Amino acid sequence: MARLLLFNKPFGVLSQFTDRGSPTARATLSDYIAVKGVYPAGRLDRDSEGLLLLTDDGRWQARIADPRFKLPKTYLVQVEGDPQEAALARLRQGVELKDGMTLPAEVARIDTPELWPRDPPIRVRKSVPDSWLTITIREGRNRQVRRMTAAVGLPTLRLVRWSIGDWTLTGLAPGQFLDLSV
The missing domain is CATH 3.30.70.580 (Pseudouridine synthase I, catalytic domain, N-terminal subdomain)
Structure with missing residues (x-):
């Protein structure tokens, strides 16, 4: 076993x-x-x-x-900004990165999840809102979720992998x- x-x-x-x-x-x-x-x-x-x-x-x-086995990996992602539908649609279709096009991702806006406090806490800017997304990918490129959100104008503030398969x-x-x- x-x-x-x-x-x-x-x-x-x-x-x-x-x-x-x-x-x-x-x-x-x-x-x-x-x-x-x-x-x-x-x-x-x-x-x-x-x-x-x-x-x-x-x-x-x-x-x-x-x-190759495309095991889904789901992340809870806190991003800087207020995601508009156009940005979410780009993530769902796949995003062009320096190392090529990503596969389409499953993406949804969510309420702030109940998570443990992060140490150290994320940076907070009073003039810039932040939002939470779930993002499920089936690849595993280096820093992929962070690069995807940045490519659509939503820098990642906190990234928590919630599930694998x-x-x-x-x-x-x-x-x-x-x-x-x-």
């Missing part, structure tokens, strides 16, 4: 077990997970939060991380993980 960990990665934590190449120590997975033999199935940027899957099975790791963050506080057998 393969082992699968669902981890709620806090802001500022690297999606790896060691931090090589930095003159100052940064938080890594080893600060939260003392399980031997598991490795991340995909990545989540240091400045992003949320669901990171880890497994001890190479086939599961490939199946989860490889864009059927796995979600439900019930997991930042820094906690759930150990499953699959």
Whole structure:
């Protein structure tokens, strides 16, 4: 049986077990997970939060991380500005980025979700509103959601990956993980 960990990665934590190449120590997975033999199935940027899957099975790791399998990844995204329908339509159709056109995304405006406070908090500008979106993609390009929202004039302020496939963050506080057998 393969082992699968669902981890709620806090802001500022690297999606790896060691931090090589930095003159100052940064938080890594080893600060939260003392399980031997598991490795991340995909990545989540240091400045992003949320669901990171880890497994001890190479086939599961490939199946989860490889864009060929088009496993949906849903993000809660706080953006700067008031998204108009034209910007949302562009995200739904796919956005031209420097590395090519993205696949269409599922996008919806949502009310402010009930999430844990981020440390440090996002920057707030009194003269510029912010809004929340859910964005579901089936690719995994580097910083893709951030680049997509920026391309339509909606810079990302906070990014929380809520789900990968059927796995979600439900019930997991930042820094906690759930150990499953699959």
